[in-house]
Amino acid sequence: MDIPFFAWPFLLGITFIIVFFIIISIIWITGLSGIDRVRIRKNFFTVKTFQAIWEVFRESLIHRKMYKRNPVLGYMHMSFAFGWFLLIVVGHIEAAVHYHTLNFPFWKSIFFRYAETNPPVTFIAKAFSAASDFLLIYIFSGVFLALYKRFNSKPFGMKKTTHLKTGDKIALIGLWLIFPTRYVCESITAGIYHNGSFFTQPTGNFLASFLPLQSIELASWWVYSLSLAVFFFALPVSRYMHIPVEILLIFVRKYGVRLKKHVNGYTRIQTFACSRCGVCLDSCQMIKANINNSQSVYFLKQIRGRKLNDEQLFNCLLCGRCQKDCPVGLDLNDLRITQRIESTKTYNSKYDYLKGGISPQADVVYFTGCMTHLTPSIKKAMLNVLDYANINYWFMDKDEASCCGRPLMQAGQYEAAKKLIRNNTEKILSSGAKILLVSCPICYQIFNEDYKLPGVKVMHHSEYLLELVNQGLIPTIKLPVNAVYHDPCTLGRGSHIYEPPRELLKNYLSLIPMKQEKEDALCCGGSLGNIKIEMDERKQIRDDVLDTFKSYNPDQIITACPLCKKTFAMGTDIEIHDLAEVVWKGISRKEHLDKKIRLPI
């Protein structure tokens, strides 16, 4: 063992971080639920492991999702991650080839130029030397972009960038120093021993012309080793911990581990896998209302720092826009809801007064939901259509019914929500219906996600009305109306229903395509998910969305959510309708033209 002293900081650092990561991974994985641990065990020796490796390559090294969002941002991350990875791999192969064995001291591959001062003679040795110089240049291009981003983040497709805390700053300094110091010490060594390649050798020769290289060589390698050590030791307290944790996340996610309604090991893994890239800041519409401290990146940072407060936890629309844009693919909405459940355990309501009982028999159970009761024109239109098509339905929440439970769930009142879910489930199942028809996307999502309704198909009225049209049970007529369709968050990003509303509407009017639609749709600002936001702030978000719509000059704004409709209606004179109203208006117009009879409007 003739390890030079300067290599020790690096060796200690790398040992520290590997041991730390192994311990923390064991803690997190044992913190998973029993069934999740079984999932990992069962899937470990399957193709899923290879799929996970492939995904690690794509996302952690190449940063494919980042590329999709912004090529410059993607390139910056790729040059760091993939460049460094290749530098390590190439270094090891180079050392292995040189020593004709895989069994060589580890430090020698990292500090190869210091260990082997003989100039490369063979073609292969020259190629390795050139490759490592090339990779250094490649990484440098990323370092320069990163430096530039600190001053101007616009070219990276980001309006905002996150603020750094002390741990981040230390790790960041370490990270930025690693490659320049490596460049400098390799150049110095090349200046003395002529073992450099096309990049380091000329630099070395230049430095040799005015510096006593012999006397500063060892010091320069010390600096390199120390900067590596600084980075590794600062890693656990910095955002760069996301690098190893993201890899762990990709594996356990691939094995089928999912978020639960309580905090466990997987919640921890997701929390620490956040790279704090700040992409979510740009997705968040609350910035329009000057709410700058509760976005996902800050929320996760607070969990990590154990400084989470209700003010920030509950100040979120749960619109899911950040989740769609998150390059790490974190379940940001559910992470927040889980935290809300943790923080509201003691405040749960009782609901002793909920009544059970036998429901009337019907083919279809119609559940309008509270919000549709507050927008009676939607309810009236739906009832008219159902009567028109002669559907045997039971209007479940006509007089008295409990809420679907989703608003409670969003507020973290999980136990209370479960009571409502139980009560509603009983009523729905005892009706013998095969279809549960809902007019509110908020209800639709919880009926699909948290109810167990065997043999019952949950349908949003956009899907159901489309089916009635396809079966020829209701007529269509195309009216000369140009409209924009607003995808409600819970129906779109929440439940991935994008096409049925559009297909349905195309039978009755013309749709103007928008940039802000489907996955990229905006939130109306009225979300029930946020219980901290002020009315004025909601208004600012709403008006901003309405301005976006107005830029397309629509005759009407069509949506599929009573809450969106209510929110928008307060802010504009443009007609706002739910698609049920559009359909009923179409039917009555058609009937009027065909038979000259007048139906109720």
Added chain:
Amino acid sequence: MKQIVTIGGGIAGIEASTTLAQMGYDVTIIEKDKNTGGKMNEWNVLFPNERPATEITDYLYKKINNSNLHILTGTTISKATRKPNGSYSLLTDKNEKLHADTILISTGFEPFDATKKEEYGYSIYENVITSVDLENMLRKGQPILTSKGKKPKRIAFIHCVGSRDAKCGNKYCSRVCCVTGIKQAIECSRQLPDSEMFCFYLDIRMFGLEWEKLYQSAQEEYNVQFIRGRMSEACENQDESLIIKAEDTLSGLPLKMKVDLIVLLVGITPGKGTKDMASMFSLEREENGFLHIDDPHFGKNYSSKKGVFITGTCVGPMTVDETLENARSAAVEIDNYLTKIK
């Protein structure tokens, strides 16, 4: 002779303009509608003494006849150019050019659009009407009937529709709806002595000297019942009668009530005319949309721009008597201003 242009020929505009004309100024009233008188033309009787609204308009028309002023009806301003000395040259939509040494804005209010509060069912359910609709029915002498032509057994008056309601963006109190609702409940009760009247209120604000008496007589003589709580939603039954869902906040219990007619006591909002004039003359508006007044004590008729005066409900909710007073004070302020600038 100094020239004044008044924009808006409602009661505030006429009262101020006629007063100024009698002081010797050359006044022109610009009114977008066919007739002057504004919202007063739609009203039947006024609180608290049930004075017919026509008495107010008659008084104002008499004043017009006795003064020398120009009235341009069916006209709007299409362009206003401010000169360095603070006077304006105006262009109407009929291409008439006007000079104004000072401008008086009296563009008034619009009743809150009750369709925005969709859960109340206005324009969806046949038997939901607004206080403006009811007043019109009473003015035309129409009997109060439900959509099916029956006498309503129960009428509910819903207070604060579009007032004191952050959800629709109007956080202020409209001041006149409480007393209007009680006045209308009494009128309905007189016409339908066997029917029940209910007022759903948040607070009853009876700040006028005689109003408390009205409130008392509504309870004692006319048996109007007062329930403290905001209606959450209205539903329609098969027979077009209505179900009110509300919370009785005094007993702390949810409440459901079947009624035959709902009257929404709609609040006062700054109308489109007020908004248009604010942008034409670059006047500041308050967060609630009404025109900004320069000082709450000493400058109630001064806008944010020198030489542009404001009066009436474009500044905020006012009763009829307050509006007339405010208009007369505007006349005095304009006289002071024009005397000073010479």
